[in-house]
Structures are given as structure tokens and as C-alpha cells.
Amino acid sequence: MAGERESSVPPAHRDSDNGFWKTALSLGEPADRSHEGAQCGVRPLDWLIDIFGEDLGFWLGYLGNGKHLAWYASFRFTILAAIFGALIGLGFGLGGAGLLRARFRPLRIAGLAYANIVRGVPDVLFFLFFPLAFEQLVEWLISTQVCSPEAVAARAGSWPPCMEANWFLSTTEYLILASVSLGIVYGAFTANVINGAMNAVPKGQLEAARAYGFSRNQVFWRFQVRQMWIYALPGLSNVWMLLIKSTSLLSLLQIPDIVLWAERLGAPNFVPTAGLVHPDWRWRYYLVLFVFYIILTFLSERGFAWLRERVGRGVVAEG
Amino acid sequence: MQPFLDDIATLAKPSLYNIYFAAASIPLGFVLAVALALVRASRSRIGSSLAGAYIYAFRGSPLFIQLFMFYSLALSLNISVWKPNGLDWLVLHPLFLGTFVLALNTTAYSAEIFYGALKTLPRGEIEAARAFGLSRFQTFRAVVWPNMLRLAWPAYTNEVVFLFHATTLVYFTLPVINEQKDLMNKAGELFERDYNAFLHFSVAALYFLAISLAIFFLSNLVYRRLMHHLGPAEAKPRVRFAPKYLR
Structure with a gap:
């Protein structure tokens, strides 16, 4: 362990003068300079170095180099996927709960099938399957329009049916697909939560509303659905916690998210001009992500506790 | 129909890897979780808060990151620790490391379940046992343990099923050695x-569904045994398929 510690101090740091600034600031390979986040020219302020010494200067330079800025920027993918996944999941959850509560029997069976099959299968499987299947479906639809029979025959047994039908997915499209598949998976959980919450609304209140002369529709929308949120909140907060944790899977869909960047940044870094800048540091970067998710969970818990208190005002018996 | 049957046959062996990961980590996780829950519920403030922190950290972060973190940690300790002691073949092997991380993870989730059960134990029964002159250990053996198990069993079953689902993540993070592929790996390979x-x-999903249902079936047998003291007249509770915990 001691030896490991020793070698983890960047060698560039040791060979003094101007050498290490260059290394600290140009950790990104030349190819990376074209990246939007690259800022190879910026140097930390000199007065900061005067006060805190060169160590701080080194770390500022290291943590502020282009690749690190790209890593910080990639947190947006995680946040966006969580937010849109949650919104879509809420949509699927409301739809699924509607199916579960439908009077028409086949609809009810469809709702049960959705809720139980999605939950009986690992979320990773859906997460990978849905974007693939959707892509293939679109490519098949395009191919029925643009492909000539000869081209299809020539490429038999491979996909897409012909090269014109190929749909290239960029990060944005993958992010959308990832959000939708998160929505489908967690929609199944949400459907159950909402279904339970609808049942938890006190029957007496609904009967009272009916007695006051509200129509069935009014009772449903103005009383049952509105009251339902209070009872659904604990369950929804649970689902949200699951969802933020599964946003770590984005890198499986080629999205350059925080996990992928952590892997890239932590890998042993060798620059021809400076030698080995640092050995394998991946576990440090993963440790940062580990802590990041714990903080995210903590903040969500706090947020939901606050929300529950606010929404629960005036509710006598809570769920 | 034939391709479907072929797939079922091809995926039979990969499914054993998922089953192995679950079967290897669950017993270990169970023992550790019971110990951790007891520490969490103990009167020792330091022990309780340390156990609480462990549970919070492992439930609050994704298993995916945990696997990556422990694997890269094991890799960076390889040259200084594992190699000189001749342990690298074991520690870096996914069949060991994957099981190890899964066990750490399931320990946290199960400990939370057992802790919840410990907190709702009927106070009176424990007091009665103490009043009868049973020692601490006897009280645990005769009152706390069976009650805790009964209360926690339905939730624990769900945890087991989800741990089984989580085994898919192992080979997304750890290296795949030769033909040692699990269901998702093999399905991905067939897809390519x-x-x-x-x-x-779909066939991979069917395997997961079938094995999940088998787990529920077995767990129900155990639960019926646990609830043996309830006479036939009383309605016997069943383990319901209501997964709540996921990673």
C-alpha cells in the first residue's frame, strides 16, 4: 500500500520547473483539444499559487483540464435522463394504473401483464432491449420504403436490410430512448404505487362528495385523483430512488456519461512527452461517483420529506 | 418455433452463471445481514451508526458503480498486494469478485429489512422471555430470531429475486473470461x-421470469414452514410477488 501511495503522486509533479504545468494542462491527447470543453490555454491564477504553493496549482490545473471539464459537463446526461425518465415513467404509471383499474377485463389483464412482466425481468434487459428494438422497428419501416428488393437480397441475414435504411443514432437519440426505457420500467412500479394510492383514498370522502351532488366524473377527478397524490408520495419517492440509481447504466447505450468519463480519466495516463502522468486511478473516480450517488439519494430523501410535509397538511390519517 | 427452442437450449448453460452468482452471494449476505441488523439495533451508539452508514451507502448508490469501484480497486492493489501473495488469480476472477460485491450489496439491503423487522418485534414477548429467566442468547434463539425471520421473510424474498436480477450487471463491469457468459452476455452475442x-x-427474459417464479415458489414453502404455528383455521399469509427493492 505504501508503495502504491508513493507512485500515485504524478511523476510530472516531481520533475520540477515548467514541465509539470505543461503536463497538468495538456492531459488530453491532441485529438481531444477540438472538444468543446478543452481549455488548454488557461492557467490557474498566479497569486493563488503564491499563497497555496505549487501543489494546489497542479491540482487546479489537473482538475480543470479539458477532459475533466468534459466529465463535469457529462453530469447533464444523468440529470436529464433522471428527470425525463421520471416524467415519462409518471405518464406510463398513470396509464398503467388506468389499465389496472379499468372495468373492461382485457384492459385490466393488459395492465397486470405490463406491471408484472416488467418487474419480473431485470431492468438492464429492458434498458438494452427497448432502444435496440425501437431502432430495428424504425429501420424496418424505412426499409419498406427505400430499399430495392435486390439490395435486400444482397444483404440477406444482416441488418439493416439495405444501407439506405440505416438509422444512425447519436447521443441525443440514445438519451431520448434511454429516458423512454427508464420510463417504461419505472412506469410499471409507478402503476402499482398509484393503483394502491387510489384505493387508499378514504371511501367516506368520496361518498360524501357524491352525497353533495358531484357527478361520478367530478368525484373521480376532483377528489379521488387529487387525494391520491398524498398517499402515492412515499411509494413515488421509493421509485425515484430506484430510478436515479439506474441512470448509472447510460454508458451501456454509448452515451458518454459520468461513468464512461470516469473510466477514461482514471485509466493509466501516458503522455509521450512526460511519461506516465498517473497510474490506474479509476477507483478514485468511481469513489467520487459512489459519493455523488449517495449525496443525490440524500438530497432526494430530504426533498421528498419536505414535499410530504407540505402536501400532507390537513390530512388526518396518513397512508 | 425451432429457433425459439434452440435459444432455450443455448441459454441454459449461461443461466447457470446467474444462478451461481445469486446462490453464492445470498447465503453469505444473509449471515452478514443478520449480524449487521443486530449491530444496527444494538444499544452501542458507535456500532449502530457505523452499521447505519454502511447500509445507507450501499443502498444509496448503484450496484453498477459499486462493481466498477471494487474491481478497479482490486486492480490497483494487484501489483502491491495480490500478486506477491499469489492471490491475483482468485481476487481478480469475476466469479469471486462479482460474488463478493454482490454479497456486500445484498448485505446492506437485507440488513435494512431485518432491522425493520427487529424494530417491530413484539416487546412483550421479549420481556416475557427475560422474565422467565432466559439468558440473552436464549431469548435471541427462542424469541427474537424466529420472529424476525417471520416478519422479514416476504420482503427478504423480494430482495433475493432482485439480487438475482442484479447478477446481470456483473459481466457488464467485470471481464468475461472465455465462454463464461451469463444470460445477458449470451443473448447479446446471439443478437450480434x-x-x-x-x-x-425474450428468451433471456423468460429465463429470468421462470427462475424468479421458482424462487417465489421455494420461498413460499419456507414461509409456510415458518408460519407453521398458525392453525389451519387461521388465514395463512403468502409471499406476494411485490418487488420493492431494486438497485
Whole structure:
């Protein structure tokens, strides 16, 4: 362990003068300079170095180099996927709960099938399957329009049916697909939560509303659905916690998210001009992500506790 | 129909890897979780808060990151620790490391379940046992343990099923050695061969569903045994398929 510690101090740091600034600031390979986040020219302020010494200067330079800025920027993918996944999941959850509560029997069976099959299968499987299947479906639809029979025959047994039908997915499209598949998976959980919450609304209140002369529709929308949120909140907060944790899977869909960047940044870094800048540091970067998710969970818990208190005002018996 | 049957046959062996990961980590996780829950519920403030922190950290972060973190940690300790002691073949092997991380993870989730059960134990029964002159250990053996198990069993079953689902993540993070592929790996490989996503992933999903249902069936047998003291007249509770915990 001691030896490991020793070698983890960047060698560039040791060979003094101007050498290490260059290394600290140009950790990104030349190819990376074209990246939007690259800022190879910026140097930390000199007065900061005067006060805190060169160590701080080194770390500022290291943590502020282009690749690190790209890593910080990639947190947006995680946040966006969580937010849109949650919104879509809420949509699927409301739809699924509607199916579960439908009077028409086949609809009810469809709702049960959705809720139980999605939950009986690992979320990773859906997460990978849905974007693939959707892509293939679109490519098949395009191919029925643009492909000539000869081209299809020539490429038999491979996909897409012909090269014109190929749909290239960029990060944005993958992010959308990832959000939708998160929505489908967690929609199944949400459907159950909402279904339970609808049942938890006190029957007496609904009967009272009916007695006051509200129509069935009014009772449903103005009383049952509105009251339902209070009872659904604990369950929804649970689902949200699951969802933020599964946003770590984005890198499986080629999205350059925080996990992928952590892997890239932590890998042993060798620059021809400076030698080995640092050995394998991946576990440090993963440790940062580990802590990041714990903080995210903590903040969500706090947020939901606050929300529950606010929404629960005036509710006598809570769920 | 034939491709479907072929897939079922091809995926039979990979499914054993998922079953292995679950079967190897669950007993270990169970023992550790019971110990951790007891520490969490103990009167020792330091022990309780340390156990609480462990549970919070492992439940609050994704298993995916945990696997990556422990694997890269094991890799960076390889040259200084594992190699000189001749342990690298074991520690860096996914069949060991994957099981190890899964066990750490399931320990946290199960400990939370057992802790919840410990907190709702009927106070009176424990007091009665103490009043009868049973020692601390006897009280645990005769009152706390069976009650805790009964209360926690339905939730623990769900945890087991989800741990089984989580075994898919092992080979997304750890290296795949030769033909040691689990269900998702193999389904992905088959997909790359003929691009038939619907067939291969559905068969993999069927395997997961079938094994999950088998777990519920077995767990129900155990639960019935645990609830043996309830006479036939009383309605016997059943383990319900209501997964709540996921990673």
C-alpha cells in the first residue's frame, strides 16, 4: 500500500520547473483539444499559487483540464435522463394504473401483464432491449420504403436490410430512448404505487362528495385523483430512488456519461512527452461517483420529506 | 418455433452463471445481514451508526458503480498486494469478485429489512422471555430470531429475486473470461449474430421470469414452514410477488 501511495503522486509533479504545468494542462491527447470543453490555454491564477504553493496549482490545473471539464459537463446526461425518465415513467404509471383499474377485463389483464412482466425481468434487459428494438422497428419501416428488393437480397441475414435504411443514432437519440426505457420500467412500479394510492383514498370522502351532488366524473377527478397524490408520495419517492440509481447504466447505450468519463480519466495516463502522468486511478473516480450517488439519494430523501410535509397538511390519517 | 427452442437450449448453460452468482452471494449476505441488523439495533451508539452508514451507502448508490469501484480497486492493489501473495488469480476472477460485491450489496439491503423487522418485534414477548429467566442468547434463539425471520421473510424474498436480477450487471463491469457468459452476455452475442433482438432477449427474459417464479415458489414453502404455528383455521399469509427493492 505504501508503495502504491508513493507512485500515485504524478511523476510530472516531481520533475520540477515548467514541465509539470505543461503536463497538468495538456492531459488530453491532441485529438481531444477540438472538444468543446478543452481549455488548454488557461492557467490557474498566479497569486493563488503564491499563497497555496505549487501543489494546489497542479491540482487546479489537473482538475480543470479539458477532459475533466468534459466529465463535469457529462453530469447533464444523468440529470436529464433522471428527470425525463421520471416524467415519462409518471405518464406510463398513470396509464398503467388506468389499465389496472379499468372495468373492461382485457384492459385490466393488459395492465397486470405490463406491471408484472416488467418487474419480473431485470431492468438492464429492458434498458438494452427497448432502444435496440425501437431502432430495428424504425429501420424496418424505412426499409419498406427505400430499399430495392435486390439490395435486400444482397444483404440477406444482416441488418439493416439495405444501407439506405440505416438509422444512425447519436447521443441525443440514445438519451431520448434511454429516458423512454427508464420510463417504461419505472412506469410499471409507478402503476402499482398509484393503483394502491387510489384505493387508499378514504371511501367516506368520496361518498360524501357524491352525497353533495358531484357527478361520478367530478368525484373521480376532483377528489379521488387529487387525494391520491398524498398517499402515492412515499411509494413515488421509493421509485425515484430506484430510478436515479439506474441512470448509472447510460454508458451501456454509448452515451458518454459520468461513468464512461470516469473510466477514461482514471485509466493509466501516458503522455509521450512526460511519461506516465498517473497510474490506474479509476477507483478514485468511481469513489467520487459512489459519493455523488449517495449525496443525490440524500438530497432526494430530504426533498421528498419536505414535499410530504407540505402536501400532507390537513390530512388526518396518513397512508 | 425451432429457433425459439434452440435459444432455450443455448441459454441454459449461461443461466447457470446467474444462478451461481445469486446462490453464492445470498447465503453469505444473509449471515452478514443478520449480524449487521443486530449491530444496527444494538444499544452501542458507535456500532449502530457505523452499521447505519454502511447500509445507507450501499443502498444509496448503484450496484453498477459499486462493481466498477471494487474491481478497479482490486486492480490497483494487484501489483502491491495480490500478486506477491499469489492471490491475483482468485481476487481478480469475476466469479469471486462479482460474488463478493454482490454479497456486500445484498448485505446492506437485507440488513435494512431485518432491522425493520427487529424494530417491530413484539416487546412483550421479549420481556416475557427475560422474565422467565432466559439468558440473552436464549431469548435471541427462542424469541427474537424466529420472529424476525417471520416478519422479514416476504420482503427478504423480494430482495433475493432482485439480487438475482442484479447478477446481470456483473459481466457488464467485470471481464468475461472465455465462454463464461451469463444470460445477458449470451443473448447479446446471439443478437450480434443475426440481429434478432425480439427472439433472443425474450428468451433471456423468460429465463429470468421462470427462475424468479421458482424462487417465489421455494420461498413460499419456507414461509409456510415458518408460519407453521398458525392453525389451519387461521388465514395463512403468502409471499406476494411485490418487488420493492431494486438497485
